[in-house]
Amino acid sequence: MILAPIDAAFAEGTPIDAVPVTFDGLTGWYGAGMSRRGVVLCGTLGYEQISAYRGWRRLAADLTGAGHPTLRFDYPGEGDSSDPEIADIDALVRAIRSAVHFLREEGGAEEIVLVGLRFGGTLAALAASEGGIDRLILLAPFATGRAYLREMTMRTKAIDQLPDGRPFPQDPAAPVFGGFRPPASMIASLAATDLGARPPAPVPDVLLLGPDPAGLAGRLRAGGSAVTTGPFPGLASFLSNALISETPREAFAEILAFVASGAPLRPRGPQLIPPALPLSGAGWTETVIRFGGNAGIVCTPRAAAPAMPAVLFLNSGVNPRSGYGRQTTDLARLLAARGVKSLRMDLRGVGDSEDRPDGTPPLYNLDALDEVKPAIDRLDDGCGVLVTGNCSGAFLGFHLLCTDARVRTAVLSNLYCFDWDPKTDLAAALKPSFRSPAAYASLLRQPDAWRRVLRGEVNIRAIASRLAGIGLSRLRQTGAAILQRFPSAGSVAGRVAAIRRRGGRIVLVFSAGEAGLGEIAAHLGRSAATVARRLGQPMVVLPETDHNLSTEGAQERIREILLAALAATAAETGRYRRSHAG
Incomplete structure (x- = not known):
């Protein structure tokens, strides 16, 4: 276990709700708590996790504030963690098990709750199938890796575009999802991942929020778990884009209540983490x-x-x-x-x-x-x-x-x-996706763009207003340049x-x-x-x-x-x- 040092200047300022830690080549953030029930947050992958980052951190802080020792971390090959020797699903599941071990050994947790977001829910279910998990929270998980790949392939058409609106150039053998380029070994491993192919997780209590993929709740109940299901309001706005991501407070409140329900009543002092090497x-x-x-x-x-x-x-x-x-x-x-x-x-x-x-x-x-x-x-x-x-x-x-x-x-x-x-409205200024007049001209040279215009899917008035604003701004700048022979x-x-x-x-x-x-x-x-x-x-x-x-x-x-x-x-x-x- 490794803890990164904390500067004295920061320690004297705003109280720290979590400290940075590293373990088994992974980077994470740990918040100490007095409860004997600890929580491991298993984030999703790539672009979705970047979008959810601040909200995910908010959930960790809320759990810590409620007294539960909480650990969130970057999977191998993601964020600030090291790269795995082999990038596949097994490496990601092992990372979750390492986080569980860290929370037990260093955080003193006697009970463990796994909270998995999207494909992190799939990974959390796979990790839980190995036993030793007391509660499992699945947030809009995928039943299979193929389902995840299909959805990311569809989403990348809207996320990954050239400045003129054309689709991002994709290599089918090495797809890019929101800027992330999973190695071939990970793609193959994803394609082979299927929760239905493993025995249901032997977890006493499960909370599943969002769609129930391929009857997962029923399979978990058949395996002996008590499963509570419900909607996940605000999921789309949580994961859509980091700039406009909104914390799903209603869902987070339900998570907090589920974690706290029936928690051991014997409190202890929060377990601190000793410093170690980077x-x-x-x-x-x-x-x-x-x-x-x-x-x-x-x-x-x-x-x-x-x-x-x-x-x-x-x-x-x-x-x-x-x-x-x-x-x-x-x-x-x-x-x-x-x-x-x-x-x-x-x-x-x-x-x-x-x-x-x-x-x-x-x-x-x-x-x-x-x-x-x-x-x-x-x-x-x-x-x-x-x-x-x-x-x-x-x-x-x-x-x-x-x-x-x-x-x-x-x-x-x-x-x-x-x-x-x-005085400029930041959201309004950046909403047009940074497109220039040349980009719009190139876009409208594409036959599919005109079909979208005729179907009413393109807001011509908004584009015209945007171009008029750019033109007026450039006219002023050009006029100033003409009047000013030498730059001030x-x-x-x-x-x-x-x-x-x-x-x-x-x-x-x-x-x-x-x-x-x-x-x-x-x-x-x-x-x-x-x-x-x-x-x-x-x-x-x-x-x-x-x-x-x-x-x-x-x-x-x-x-x-x-x-x-x-x-x-x-x-x-x-x-x-x-x-x-x-």
Whole structure:
């Protein structure tokens, strides 16, 4: 068992409802309680778990607040956990059993409740069939892995799209679900998973909320379980998208009542977890940290490369620090293998960090700069810091590069805007899926799009209003550019020039068709040559990829761009040190 250290600065602030732990290569969060009945939360997989992340954390906090020791964790190959030797269903079920063992041995729980969400419910039922589980809560589970694959295949058509609305390019042999690319061994294992093929779980009490897949409740009753069934109100809004996810309070209240019913009456003092070593893998060591109200993971290389800047990963939207499709975790570990230290952090309101005082998400809020500067304090050892982020993370990264000289380089992808008007309605502005006029034009060249228009499935009025707004904004920007022959210090071009004068560098990367390309044209020039001259290097536009850069080709290109930017920054640091030696 391993516990990541907690900073004294954080311990003196808001009380901690859970502490980070690692066990058997897994990363999790443990909340101590006085009840002898403990709870293991078995989350779902991939995109659905990212959407549910904050609500799932809320459920864990509520269970802990009710006195039950509670553990939530990342499966192997997901979130911040290590990769399994073989990625299959058995590895995920073993992870649940490891969590149960942790809760018994370290948390002192005498009774165990498994709570499984969606495919996590399927996994919890499989783990319970091995015995030793006292209560089982299944939240809209799947009876088979094939049913899960079918639903994810259908959902990905709406989730994974190119900026112009075309479907995400899929390889049938290696499908991508909401940015997640399960390995072939996991796909094969999913296809073979069937709860009906195993004996019913020998669990005394079962709660099943949501649809009853393939008569699962009846099979559990036939096996001797007392089964309570009911609806799961709010399931769709809970899992639809991290930005708009709503906590299903009614269902959570029923879960809390079921866990508490008949719990042992002999309370004990909450069992604390002793500290131990960080999580390690091939070429990297990771430590979970808390600082201020933020959570993050420092990924340290076994052997640091000389003069190399550290990397700070910023949240994209409200995706937790592991990133969309787990891109950030994978990238941090790849960089560590090249000698680069990094920190992937959650801003307040995201992942495992505290809520913002006003309860809003941190998107396009410059007060988040105050949270990020302590992270830079941790990373900068004199070689500077490279910041990188997508969309709203790119927005924050640009302002960090403008305001903190320790940030030497920023690699910014799919920047939506350079500056944000606080009076703008965030939800309304981001609702059109970041599409540019060119993207809409491309969309309407598709025959299927016109069929959707004729069927009334496309809101032409909303698109027209969106395009009119973009056109008016660009007209104003173009007029300002004409009237202002030379950029002022406060303009975007002026700030980019100031960054370059102090030796900083900015690398811009876009998916083809992104709305943010209009910002570049308005502020830095309409020709590629003008933009390259102002940036000091060409802007990169990646074809045939989505807003989250989920295609394999885009991810490979991002890795190349980051490594090149790191090497260039390190070379500049080395030249500076040599010129000032002695």
